[in-house]
Amino acid sequence: MKKRKNSILNFFIVLVLLNFLNEIPVYSQEASDHAEIGRYGSSSVRHQELGNFSEYILALGPVRNDSVSESLKIEGKVMMTLYEGPADASSYEIYHAYRDLLSSKQYDILYSCSGSECGTGFLSPVYQLAPFAYNYGYNNSVPITNGSQDFSYLITARKSIGEKTTYVSLIVSQGWFKFPVYKLDVIEVQKSGGKISSIQVAKEDSPSAELSSDRCFLHLKTVPLFQLKTIPLLCKVNTNFSLFKERCFYFAGKLPG
Structure with a gap:
């Protein structure tokens, strides 16, 4: 009985970890530079x-009384990179190079x-x-905000060609690490394309398999755990628990039985 409980617990730990990994944004291994303004x-x-x-809000003036004295709010496609x-x-070398560029x-x-x-x-x-x-x-903020002010720089720039307008915001800082860091943001001004749509999904009377001819339980909340015996390799599990935000996972192996 104890072994069965541990197996059930391990299964849900796997689901939680998969959900966590699905929430992670774009990082170094997938990141790329802006086509025009690189590293x-x-x-x-x-x-x-x-x-x-x-x-996106741009700084256009110095800080006074702990707030930016002049700023500009824009909308569009945003790429922010640290x-x-x-x-x-x-x-200073980095700041000077970007100013020239x-x-x-x-x-x-x-x-x-x-x-x-x-x-x-x-x-x-x-x-x-x-x-x-x-x-x-x-x-992702401390390397900038806790740097030395004496070795920090700021640039806000704009380029307009025809109907296309691009803004660049650069903060360069040094002091938190032994090496300098800089936050380079590129904003391409544009209007929202409007992608709202309504999708109707037919209700299922009972769990069914999507990826295998064998039995595969897709909706965990509709089936008591004690009835779950096996699940085929790479069977798609659609969890409807609010904890998992109705995300889909791929689980290789067997459920406790």
């Missing part, structure tokens, strides 16, 4: 978040500052204008 030298991606249509700079590079690509520099020019304690207020959605343990 500096041998920099590596620490974290990246993408949005086909999101809000890079770890080369160990032998300075934060933006100018060479016909971007207008809307705002640029360094150190105290950006305002007292400017790193956190500027970061909070457009923070990462995923920031477990503050690992």
Whole structure:
């Protein structure tokens, strides 16, 4: 009996872990640079978040009284990337390189500052204008917000060609790590395409198999656990528990029997 309970517990632990992995955003192994504004030298991606249509707030002025004095809210396709700079590079070196790159690509520099020019304690207020959605343990914000203000820089730029407008926001910081870090965000202004639709799903009277001719239980909440005997390899399990948010998992092996 004890062995049976442990098997059931292990099965649900597997489902929880699969659900957790499904929630993880785009990270280093899947991340890529923006086609026009890439990374500096041998920099590596620490974290990246993408949005086909999101809000974004740009800093256009220094920080005063713990808030950005002037800002601009825009909407569009957003790519936010946190890079770890080369160990032998300075934060100023990275800032200077991007400023030159933006100018060479016909971007207008809307705002640029360094150190105290950006305002007292400017790193956190500027970061909070457009923070990462995923920031477990503050690992994706602290390298920026807790850097040394004296070795930190900010650039906001814009380029318009025809009906296409692109903004770039760059925060470069150094001090939290031995190497510099920088948050490079590229926003392509656009309107929402409108993707709302209604899908009607027919109710099933009983569990059925999708991927195997053998018996496969798809809706766990409709079948008592003691009735679950076996499940074919790679059988698709559709859990309707609110804990799993109706996500689908692939489970290789057998359920406790």
